[in-house]
Amino acid sequence: MAKTKSKIKDGSRIFDAFCIFFCALICLVTLYPMYYVLIMSLSEPAAVNSMSVFLYPKGFQLKSYTLLFKDSSMWRAYGNTIIYAASSTLLTLITSVLAAYPLTVHGLHARRFFVTYLLIPMYFSGGLIPSFLLINNLGLYGTRWAIILPASYSIWNIMLVRTFFSNLPEDLRESAKMDGAAHIRILFQIYLPLAKSILAVVAIYSIVGMWNSWFNAQVYLPTTELQPLQMYLKRVLVQMSVDLTKLNSTEIEDAMEQMFSATQLKYSMIIFTTLPIIFTYPFFQKYFIKGVMVGSLKG
Incomplete structure (x- = not known):
């Protein structure tokens, strides 16, 4: 059949x-x-x-790209952004791991209190004025630390890493304790090798966030020598605006050509500033999707 x-x-x-x-x-x-x-x-x-x-x-x-490459101010801003992104990402990874691991230890006294204490400022912040007063009173205004230190920790990332650590089998920690391992050894030799995926998620979030950040630099960095790339782009686009009513015919032609170049320069800047992030993602892609899925589970 x-x-x-x-x-x-x-x-x-x-x-x-x-x-x-x-x-x-x-x-x-x-x-x-x-x-x-x-x-x-x-x-x-x-x-x-x-x-x-x-x-x-x-x-x-490629005239617009040539203009970008010849500008020393752009390269200085580029270097500042790399410094801010690299340092803040490294500090974020350190603080996230060191704060998340103790919150997974069941013997920690008042563990639930500390978790609740961290969750409150994650949803409610003091706002811009208290933050500005704090940075100013600490003597960080006008320095690189005004950008690096506030970005060196994230309660969201701490909770993300804590959730990942909580999903690891508790038997790993117990067996290591039976072998005489202290918490510092358990963290660095057992937990961290298993946490590459969630660390990749934290790293890419931190890099992208700092790379695109401009508001804190506008508030805390009055000198252009310390400002990041995003502030440079904003400054260049504003400076290229021209009032045609105050120019003669020859100047108008030059101004129109400059305005045309400025319009195209905007697109070149987008490409030039986005490429590093595009090239960075493939290095984390191996762990990124897994980290997002596992870190989203409730511990």
């Missing part, structure tokens, strides 16, 4: 095709804005200003 075909199996091809189409559509919607910015940064300034670039670059020029 001939076997009848499974209707579910035959129909799954349609479902697979729909899933492929839907995923492709999501990829297109996600990637096209970045592709659009890229082709705008490579097209002629006139085409960029007329907003006639959609699928491919119109013309080709």
Whole structure:
């Protein structure tokens, strides 16, 4: 007797095709804005200003990138951002691990009180004015520490790491204690090697957050020598605005050309400042998805 075909199996091809189409559509919607910015940064300034670039670059020029590379102020701001991102990420990892591990030890006195004590400021903050007064009274205003120290810890990251540690089998700690291991050895030789995924999540969150940060620098860093890259981009775009009513014909032509270049420079800046983050993610991708899923479980 001939076997009848499974209707579910035959129909799954349609479902697979729909899933492929839907995923492709999501990829297109996600990637096209970045592709659009890229082709705008490579097209002629006139085409960029007329907003006639959609699928491919119109013309080709790298003048905007040349302007960026020749600006020493941009490289100084770039270096400041790298310093802030690297130092704050390292400190965030240290504080998150050292604060999260004790909160998973069942013998810790008043452990629930400390967890509640940390949760309250995670949802309610004092606001900008108390923070500014604190930074100013500590003598950190106008220094790099005004950016690094407030970003060196995150209660959200502490709770994320604590949740991950809580999901590890308690038998690991108990067996290590039976072998004579202290808590510091348990943390660094047993827990941390198993926590690469959640540490990757904390690291990428910290790097991206500090790389895109500009508000704290605007509040706490009055000198341009210490300001990060995002403040440099904001400053350049504002300085390139020109009042055409106060110029003669020759100056107007130069100003119009400068405005066209400024419009394209905006897109070049987006590409130039986003590339480091895009190149950073693949190094953490191996652990990132696993860390997000495991860290989201309740301990």
